[in-house]
Amino acid sequence: MMLEARKVSVKVGIRDIIQDVDFFIKRGEINLLTGPNGSGKSTVFRTMAGLVKAHSGSIYLDGVDITDYPPHQRYRMGIVLAPEKMRVAENLTVEENIRIGGEIERVYDLFPKLRRLRNHKAKNLSGGERQMVVFGRAIASNPKYLLLDEPFQGLHGDAGDIVLEEIQRIKKRAGIAVISHERVEDLIEISSRITLMISGKVIHSREITSSDEVIKKLREYLLI
Numbered sequence: 526m527m528l529e530a531r532k533v534s535v536k537v538g539i540r541d542i543i544q545d546v547d548f549f550i551k552r553g554e555i556n557l558l559t560g561p562n563g564s565g566k567s568t569v570f571r572t573m574a575g576l577v578k579a580h581s582g583s584i585y586l587d588g589v590d591i592t593d594y595p596p597h598q599r600y601r602m603g604i605v606l607a608p609e610k611m612r613v614a615e616n617l618t619v620e621e622n623i624r625i626g627g628e629i630e631r632v633y634d635l636f637p638k639l640r641r642l643r644n645h646k647a648k649n650l651s652g653g654e655r656q657m658v659v660f661g662r663a664i665a666s667n668p669k670y671l672l673l674d675e676p677f678q679g680l681h682g683d684a685g686d687i688v689l690e691e692i693q694r695i696k697k698r699a700g701i702a703v704i705s706h707e708r709v710e711d712l713i714e715i716s717s718r719i720t721l722m723i724s725g726k727v728i729h730s731r732e733i734t735s736s737d738e739v740i741k742k743l744r745e746y747l748l749i
């Protein structure tokens with residue numbers, strides 16, 4: 526049971542922005558995708574969700590080749606992307622945004638602040654509130670595979686802890702991939718695998734057996 530990119534390349538013009546990328550997410554596990562700015566991480570997620578077309582290579586969902594499936598079909602099959610840069614539907618209310626996902630009450634229980642803001646237009650929200658909407662909308666649909674691109678961006682204190690706890694809960698029934706520059710050490714603790722991209726290529730992918738060792742190695746690569 527996994528979502529898998531096999532030898533995926535994406536071109537913009539004549540330039541490969543990702544090249545021969547192998548990346549997988551197993552149910553019940555977290556794969557932490559890391560690498561410097563512009564290394565192609567978000568493009569891998571967007572390609573898996575069907576928002577970007579692969580120039581070559583394939584995407585498989587639980588053994589089925591879904592490379593030609595459109596994004597809405599992948600979403601219905603349980604592949605859900607929580608995009609970076611706090612992307613909400615600006616002209617919809619908080620509640621209308623979350624309803625795109627489905628289970629609104631669960632999201633309000635998680636972030637009671639959103640219940641108070643339910644009728645506010647998303648364009649007027651603060652960064653952290655937008656992030657709650659993006660995360661909430663994604664989990665509200667009960668994803669089978671959840672792609673979280675910078676899920677802690679804009680969140681302070683408690684809200685970040687809530688997101689981390691929810692990621693751990695979702696992991697019990699779904700596969701998760703996370704890109705994050707924040708809470709890296711916390712994420713390493715709960716992840717099964719770490720994948721490192723540099724200049725559009727996966728240069729390292731390994732199971733996490735000792736989190737201390739992985740943190741040390743990452744510091745060397747990324748100077749975190």
Ligand SMILES: Nc1ncnc2c1ncn2[C@@H]1O[C@H](COP(=O)(O)OP(=O)(O)OP(=O)(O)O)[C@@H](O)[C@H]1O
Pocket residue numbers: 537542560561562563564565566567568569
């Ligand atoms: N639609 C596009 N048109 C042109 N260039 C693009 C496009 N999408 C991505 N790129 C380029 O491809 C490279 C990879 O981008 P991507 O957003 O996948 O990187 P990233 O690793 O997620 O970066 P960051 O950590 O900064 O978010 C970057 O150099 C980016 O400028």
